[in-house]
Amino acid sequence: MPYINIKVTKENGEPTTEQKAKLIEGVTELVSQILGRNRSSTIVVIDEIDMENYGLGAKSIKSIRESK
Numbered sequence: 001m002p003y004i005n006i007k008v009t010k011e012n013g014e015p016t017t018e019q020k021a022k023l024i025e026g027v028t029e030l031v032s033q034i035l036g037r038n039r040s041s042t043i044v045v046i047d048e049i050d051m052e053n054y055g056l057g058a059k060s061i062k063s064i065r066e067s068k
Helices: 018-035 061-067
Strands: 003-009 043-049
Touching: 003 018, 018 043
Parallel strands: 003 043
Antiparallel strands: none
16 A cells, blocks of 8 residues: 655645645556556645745745745
8 A cells, every 4th residue: 555745835825725636646646557556545645834844054944935
């Protein structure tokens, strides 16, 4: 049973519900085609990460983007 975890940042109202549905569908299809796995047993989880919840170079991405 494949378990796929997608992590994306939440920016500018994205990903939308429609975009997430397309990601789930597309990744499931890709795993089915490439690995020959059953679509009905493929799990896809999307974790949305707030911009202030990750950093680069000792600063949050939110603060980096705000300073530009």
